[in-house]
Every structure is written in C-alpha cells, then in structure tokens.
Amino acid sequence: MKCLVAIKQVIDPYVTIRIKADNSAVETNNVKMAMNPFDEIAIEEAVRQKEAGKITEIIAISIGTTACQETLRQALARGADQAILIETNEQFGPLQIAKILTKIAQQQNPQLFILGKQAIDDDCNQTGQMLAGLLNWAQGTFVSELEIDDSTKATVVREVDGGLETLRLTLPAVITTDLRLNEPRYISLPNVMQAKRKTLQVIPLDDLGLNLCNNIKTLQVTPPHARKSGVKVTSVPELIDKLKNEAKVI
Amino acid sequence: MEQHETMSVDVIIIGAGPAGLASAIRLAQLTKTNNIELNICVLEKGSTVGSHIIAGAVLEPRSLNELIPDWQKLGAPLNTKVTSDAFWFLTRQHHYKLPTPPQMRNHGNYVISLGALCKWLAVQAEQLGVQIFPGFAAIEPIYDAQNRVIGVKTGAMGIDKNGMKTKHYQPGINILAKYTICAEGSRGSLTKMLIKHYDLQQNSDPQTYGLGIKELWEIPETQHKSGTVIHSVGWPLDSATFGGGFIYHLDPNIVAIGLVVGLDYQNPYLNPYAEMQRFKQHPSIRKMLSSGRCIEYGARVINEGGWQSIPKLTFPGGLLVGCAAGFVNVPKIKGIHTAIKSGMLAAENVFTALQKDSAPAELTLYTAAIHNSWIAKELQAVRNIRPAFHKGLWFGLAYSALDTYILRGKAPWTLRNHADHLQLKPATNFKPINYPRYDNVISFDRMTSLDRSNVNHEENQPPHLLLKDPAVAININWKVYAAPEQRYCPAGVYEILQRNDQAYLQINAQNCLHCKACDVKDPTQNITWVPPEGGGGPNYSGM
Numbered sequence: 001m002k003c004l005v006a007i008k009q010v011i012d013p014y015v016t017i018r019i020k021a022d023n024s025a026v027e028t029n030n031v032k033m034a035m036n037p038f039d040e041i042a043i044e045e046a047v048r049q050k051e052a053g054k055i056t057e058i059i060a061i062s063i064g065t066t067a068c069q070e071t072l073r074q075a076l077a078r079g080a081d082q083a084i085l086i087e088t089n090e091q092f093g094p095l096q097i098a099k100i101l102t103k104i105a106q107q108q109n110p111q112l113f114i115l116g117k118q119a120i121d122d123d124c125n126q127t128g129q130m131l132a133g134l135l136n137w138a139q140g141t142f143v144s145e146l147e148i149d150d151s152t153k154a155t156v157v158r159e160v161d162g163g164l165e166t167l168r169l170t171l172p173a174v175i176t177t178d179l180r181l182n183e184p185r186y187i188s189l190p191n192v193m194q195a196k197r198k199t200l201q202v203i204p205l206d207d208l209g210l211n212l213c214n215n216i217k218t219l220q221v222t223p224p225h226a227r228k229s230g231v232k233v234t235s236v237p238e239l240i241d242k243l244k245n246e247a248k249v250i
Numbered sequence: 251m252e253q254h255e256t257m258s259v260d261v262i263i264i265g266a267g268p269a270g271l272a273s274a275i276r277l278a279q280l281t282k283t284n285n286i287e288l289n290i291c292v293l294e295k296g297s298t299v300g301s302h303i304i305a306g307a308v309l310e311p312r313s314l315n316e317l318i319p320d321w322q323k324l325g326a327p328l329n330t331k332v333t334s335d336a337f338w339f340l341t342r343q344h345h346y347k348l349p350t351p352p353q354m355r356n357h358g359n360y361v362i363s364l365g366a367l368c369k370w371l372a373v374q375a376e377q378l379g380v381q382i383f384p385g386f387a388a389i390e391p392i393y394d395a396q397n398r399v400i401g402v403k404t405g406a407m408g409i410d411k412n413g414m415k416t417k418h419y420q421p422g423i424n425i426l427a428k429y430t431i432c433a434e435g436s437r438g439s440l441t442k443m444l445i446k447h448y449d450l451q452q453n454s455d456p457q458t459y460g461l462g463i464k465e466l467w468e469i470p471e472t473q474h475k476s477g478t479v480i481h482s483v484g485w486p487l488d489s490a491t492f493g494g495g496f497i498y499h500l501d502p503n504i505v506a507i508g509l510v511v512g513l514d515y516q517n518p519y520l521n522p523y524a525e526m527q528r529f530k531q532h533p534s535i536r537k538m539l540s541s542g543r544c545i546e547y548g549a550r551v552i553n554e555g556g557w558q559s560i561p562k563l564t565f566p567g568g569l570l571v572g573c574a575a576g577f578v579n580v581p582k583i584k585g586i587h588t589a590i591k592s593g594m595l596a597a598e599n600v601f602t603a604l605q606k607d608s609a610p611a612e613l614t615l616y617t618a619a620i621h622n623s624w625i626a627k628e629l630q631a632v633r634n635i636r637p638a639f640h641k642g643l644w645f646g647l648a649y650s651a652l653d654t655y656i657l658r659g660k661a662p663w664t665l666r667n668h669a670d671h672l673q674l675k676p677a678t679n680f681k682p683i684n685y686p687r688y689d690n691v692i693s694f695d696r697m698t699s700l701d702r703s704n705v706n707h708e709e710n711q712p713p714h715l716l717l718k719d720p721a722v723a724i725n726i727n728w729k730v731y732a733a734p735e736q737r738y739c740p741a742g743v744y745e746i747l748q749r750n751d752q753a754y755l756q757i758n759a760q761n762c763l764h765c766k767a768c769d770v771k772d773p774t775q776n777i778t779w780v781p782p783e784g785g786g787g788p789n790y791s792g793m
Contacts, residue, residue, distance in 0.1 A: 012297075012704075012789065014704060014706035014789065015704045015789055015791075016701055016702060016704055018545060021468060021503075030363075030365075030366065030791040030792050031791050032297065032298055032301060032704070032789045032791060183417075183418070185418050185420075186407040186408055186418055186420045187385075188420050188423075189257075189383060189386055189404060189423055190255060190257065190423065192383055193257075193381065193383075196381065
C-alpha cells in the first residue's frame with residue numbers, strides 16, 4: 001500500500017516570531033525553519049504503519065522554495081522512502097495547495113494520504129478536508145488512532161468536541177493527524193546519512209500545468225499587544241477592589 | 251556495556267564553525283584535485299549550521315581569499331564593506347575619539363554575520379561532497395590501546411532528567427576516523443578533555459577568556475550608516491577591568507552591538523550582562539538605537555590568551571584548529587581569519603598524512619605549518635598587549651602604544667597570562683554594584699533578552715552543567731564569593747534559592763546559551779559544561 005505524506009516547512013516552533021518592520025509579513029529571512037509538528041506526527045504514523053507491515057511505500061511531498069528540500073530530507077531521515085518537492089516561490093492558500101496535492105495524488109495513486117491537521121503558521125486547518133473533497137475520497141480528520149484493517153478499509157478514532165468518534169473509512173482516504181496520534185521519535189545519525197542517498201525529486205510547479213489563482217491577499221500583519229506589567233497587591237480586599245473597580249471583571 | 255553502533259569515516263571534524271568548515275572544504279578541494287575519495291564528516295551540536303555561531307563580526311577576508319578565491323561570484327554573504335573606523339574612550343556622558351591603533355584599522359574588511367557566512371560555507375562544503383550533521387554532539391574522544399584518538403562518541407538521545415532511558419531512547423554512536431579535527435571553538439568540551447588527557451597546555455600559559463554579549467538591533471534607515479565600525483574602552487567598565495564595546499552597522503539597517511568583559515575580573519559583584527545593558531544607555535549610543543528594536547541576543551566566551559596560551563596543537567590521531575586552539579588576535583579583535591587559515595593548514599597536513607603515514611599518527615608538521623604561517627607572525631607581534639592590561643586600562647593603553655609604535659611587536663620579553671578563575675577576590679573586599687533599572691526600551695531584563703536567542707533544550711534530560719561537589723556551590727561560591735555565577739551567566743542559569751532556611755543552587759540548564767563562561771570563571775572550577783542532547787541550545791539566526 002502506497003502512502004503520501006504532505007510536509008510543510010514552517011518557522012521552528014521554538015523561535016520567537018518577528019513581524020517585518022513594514023508590517024507586510026512575518027520575517028522568515030535567516031530564521032530557522034522546521035517541519036510543521038503535525039506533519040512530523042503524520043510521517044511518524046506512516047513509518048509506524050510501514051513497520052507494522054500495513055504500508056509498503058512512503059512518499060513525502062512538500063510545496064515551496066528550494067529551501068524546503070532540507071525539510072524533505074528530514075522526512076526521509078524519519079523514514080520516508082522518497083520525496084517530491086513541487087518548487088515554487090509563490091505563497092498559496094489551502095485551496096491551491098489542495099489542488100496541487102490532488103494532482104500529485106492522481107499521478108501517484110496512493111491508498112492513503114496523511115497530512116497534519118493544520119500548519120502552525122497559518123492555523124488554517126483546511127487543506128486535508130479540501131483535498132478529500134477534490135479527490136472525492138473518504139476523510140478522517142483530527143485522528144488520534146489509525147488502524148488499517150486491510151487494503152480497502154481503515155478505522156480511525158477522531159478527537160471531537162464531545163469526546164472520541166470512531167469511523168470506518170473506505171480507502172483511498174485522507175487522514176489528518178491530531179497531537180495524540182503518536183510521539184515522533186528522534187532521528188538517528190545513521191538514518192540522516194541514509195536519507196542523503198534517497199531520491200528527492202524536484203518538479204517545478206509550472207510543469208504540473210495547473211491554473212492556480214491566489215484569491216487571498218494579505219493586507220497587514222501586526223503583532224499582538226505587548227502584555228502590560230502587573231502590580232503586586234498587599235491584601236485580598238485590595239485585589240477584589242481592583243478586579244471590581246479597575247479591571248471591571250467581577 | 252551497551253553495544254554502540256559504529257561507523258567509519260576518514261576524517262571527522264568536530265564543529266561546523268569557520269575553522270571546521272574551512273578544514274572540510276580544503277580537504278575536499280584536495281581530494282578533487284588529486285582525484286582521491288575521502289569520507290569527510292562534520293558534527294555540529296547546534297540544531298542547524300550557524301545556530302550556535304556568534305561573533306562581532308568584522309572579517310578580514312585574507313584567508314577566505316585563499317580558501318575560495320571566487321567567493322564573490324559564489325555569493326558569499328560579505329555584503330557590508332567597512333566604511334569608517336573609530337576608537338572611542340567613553341565616560342558616563344561623553345565619548346572622546348582616540349587615534350585608531352593600526353591593528354584596529356579595517357580598510358578592506360567586511361562587517362558580517364558569522365552565522366550567515368558559516369551557512370554559506372556549509373553549502374560550499376556539501377557541494378564538494380562533505381557530509382555535515384547538525385544536531386549531533388560529540389561527547390568524548392575514543393582512544394585505542396596505544397593511546398591514540400581514533401574517533402568520537404556522539405551523545406545519546408532520549409534520557410530523562412534522572413538518567414533513565416525514555417521510550418524514545420537512542421544510543422549514541424561511535425564514529426571512527428583516521429583523523430579527528432577539533433574545531434569546537436572557544437573552551438570546547440571535547441578539546442578540554444583532550445588538553446587534559448595529553449597535557450597539551452603544559453608548556454604554555456593558561457588560556458584566558460573574555461565574555462562577549464551581543465545584540466542585534468534593527469534601526470531606522472536615517473540613523474544607519476552602513477559599514478560604520480566603532481570600538482570603545484572605558485565606561486561602563488572600571489579601569490581595573492579589561493574589556494570594551496563594539497558597534498557595527500551592517501545592511502540592511504542592522505546594528506550589531508556588544509560588550510566584551512575580560513573574565514579575569516576581580517569583583518564578584520560585576521555583572522557583565524548588566525554592564526552591557528548600561529553600555530547601551532550611553533548618550534552617544536542610546537541616540538543610535540532609539541526608535542529601533544532589539545531582534546536578537548546572544549553570548550559566548552572568546553579566547554584572549556593569544557600566542558603564549560596556545561596549547562600543543564597535535565596529539566596522536568588529531569589536532570586543534572581555530573578557537574579550540576585559540577588563534578584570536580586580541581588587539582585586532584579578530585579570530586575568523588586565523589580560524590579559517592588554521593583549518594586550511596590542518597586539512598593540508600591531514601591530507602598529506604593520509605597519503606603516506608599509517609594513521610592515526612601525530613601530525614607535528616601541522617604545528618610547523620602554523621609557526622611558518624602569517625598566523626604566527628600576527629600573533630607573536632601582539633602577544634604582550636592583552637597581558638599588559640593586567641595592570642589596568644591606563645597602563646595597558648600606554649604599554650600598547652609603546653609596544654605598537656616604538657617596539658613594533660619586537661619586545662625581547664613576553665608578558666605572562668594568568669588563569670581567569672584564580673583572579674576573583676572574596677566578596678568582602680567589595681560592595682555590591684547598583685546597576686540601573688532596565689527601561690524596557692533600550693535595556694531589558696535577562697529573561698526578555700534570552701527570549702531573543704531562541705534558546706531551547708529538551709526539558710526532560712539530565713543537567714548538562716555538572717557540579718563536581720554540590721556543597722562547594724554554597725560553602726565557597728556563595729559564602730565567599732556571593733555566588734558570582736548568578737551574575738556572570740548571561741542566561742540566568744544559576745540562582746541561589748532558599749528551601750527550609752537552607753540556601754541551595756538552582757541550575758536552570760534549559761536557559762543555557764552554551765557560552766561556557768561558568769566553565770571558565772567558576773573560582774574552584776567546580777562547574778563543568780558538557781554537551782546536552784544534540785540540537786539543544788540557542789538558535790541564532792543572524793549572529
């Protein structure tokens with residue numbers, strides 16, 4: 001069974017985000033980039049399924065600049081068999097990304113397409129759902145357990161507001177990962193070495209012949225207001241007084 | 251004993267800084283011109299190349315010209331030519347221009363981000379077939395039965411704070427190599443082990459250090475003069491303390507500003523971080539930074555021992571390059587050009603040795619090559635300047651002028667260096683220093699600054715700052731020296747706290763910037779810095 005995993009390169013979650021001086025965007029120049037953490041979970045899940053004998057081949061896909069190759073190498077070191085970079089310098093929203101991934105899915109014919117439930121930069125949480133819609137495949141989103149029953153069926157547990165929901169999906173299907181699906185392992189040095197020898201194919205976006213128009217324009221990016229420094233109160237009555245009369249919250 | 255996976259390479263290089271990458275590039279160039287295959291590997295403890303790199307920095311391109319003559323065409327990030335040089339003496343309110351000493355003239359040099367240069371060098375190295383592995387720390391050398399170094403061990407991952415294996419445990423691996431090049435930078439932990447094991451320092455003075463604290467500011471275009479280079483002495487440091495400030499304007503609209511404090515300071519109440527914050531409040535400097543914003547913060551110790559402190563450079567199976575050896579030219583305030591050059595010389599000697607000798611041999615020819623190179627000429631000429639400042643700023647400046655203009659570096663004597671940790675005096679000799687409050691505009695508290703270094707360590711791991719004897723932290727450090735580590739650590743790692751009326755030392759290892767100040771300055775050398783889990787530490791982007 002072939003499995004595709006979509007990988008997005010984002011600013012490393014441990015880096016403090018800085019807005020460009022002209023408020024046009026988040027500063028990414030010279031900033032440390034990393035794999036979107038939900039995508040790490042996605043690739044880890046694919047590797048675990050492969051180790052369990054349920055999946056035979058894992059292909060990691062990313063869409064972005066040539067710098068995204070570094071993140072794809074990480075996916076290879078985590079256990080993907082090969083990687084594809086759809087190279088473009090343009091920024092796209094979820095719908096355009098879903099259209100590109102649809103094209104790849106049609107070319108590759110996987111039984112399973114695993115994505116992170118959302119990227120930590122734009123927090124859109126739309127690509128997986130749109131991809132399933134465009135492909136007309138089953139979808140299991142916010143998945144915290146995945147069991148591949150056979151080559152035609154998979155059972156997933158979803159994290160929903162009220163608790164857990166168990167679904168059986170007909171394959172091929174799109175899966176998006178939630179935080180509790182697994183804990184990604186450390187990458188070992190021998191695996192990093194092996195990853196350098198695996199195939200990483202770079203395809204210019206234009207070669208896919210898609211007609212993509214970006215219908216979202218970013219007008220401005222502003223940082224949240226800085227937190228004001230607090231005050232120390234000396235007694236409970238003073239605290240209650242401040243909450244009542246100054247903060248007006250009680 | 252647990253079985254470690256083993257892999258074999260021809261040459262292992264520890265550290266992807268300028269010295270390590272220059273070694274790798276030169277070796278790879280030689281394999282290409284001689285049509286020989288060599289497996290060259292570089293280990294880097296930072297999460298990416300450049301993430302632990304911090305320097306001023308003004309680059310003298312001499313050795314880069316030798317290593318990669320067409321660096322301009324290949325897009326090396328040398329974007330800001332030095333346009334002006336100034337040397338300031340600061341008082342609290344004023345600055346006085348001193349004549350710029352010849353070593354400090356920077357015509358033809360570039361203001362750079364060393365991190366950016368290393369990232370670029372890494373790309374050049376990889377294109378030549380070098381394998382670079384960021385996120386993996388070498389933790390100790392491997393010796394064979396003949397007491398030769400035959401490689402290094404990498405650190406295990408996934409051990410919890412009590413030393414137990416977690417479910418993610420990954421053992422370290424043994425990397426065996428014919429030659430090991432130590433390019434760890436100043437006060438490297440592996441280098442420290444090797445210096446001790448082979449007694450490499452026995453015929454040289456103790457190594458001495460300064461602690462450099464640096465910030466990057468983005469300032470309005472109208473306040474920015476690309477290529478401006480300013481160095482300062484005097485305020486905020488007292489005249490007994492060696493050190494000085496630097497201010498470099500680089501494109502686009504960035505100011506790199508920092509203060510270096512000699513770690514041989516005597517007053518345990520001195521706080522290098524607070525001195526740096528005060529430095530920025532000088533009217534002449536504040537003006538430059540106003541309406542700007544601080545975007546990055548970091549710190550690192552710098553070698554200051556110069557020629558007389560350079561240890562023996564070789565041992566069976568390996569050698570020391572760059573700041574691991576200590577090739578900084580202190581009056582020039584530069585070590586990148588010598589780091590690159592020493593890496594190249596190391597590579598040439600390792601390459602020749604691999605062709606004939608039965609590795610791992612001791613490459614004493616490398617030492618000869620250093621002695622015959624311009625590195626030796628440069629460092630010998632300025633060797634007396636830094637130690638002259640043991641007698642204070644005024645004597646130091648006067649002696650430097652004499653040494654530079656009259657003796658021209660040819661004095662028939664050599665002034666000795668003293669070990670930094672022995673210079674600290676008991677706290678009873680001093681009064682605590684009252685530093686001004688941080689205004690949160692130009693000066694910031696340590697935790698706010700630390701956030702700008704993007705430091706991160708896996709929290710559930712054993713501490714990587716080890717106390718030989720925990721009781722010493724209270725009985726000596728705290729009781730005699732008022733716990734100076736609380737102040738000299740630029741990351742707030744050390745805190746004296748009270749529990750049941752008992753003082754104890756809390757070590758917040760996850761804050762550590764890997765600057766090594768504690769390893770250098772601790773008065774009884776009770777603190778040892780060891781590498782944490784690979785990938786931990788600061789994530790500098792433009793330092």
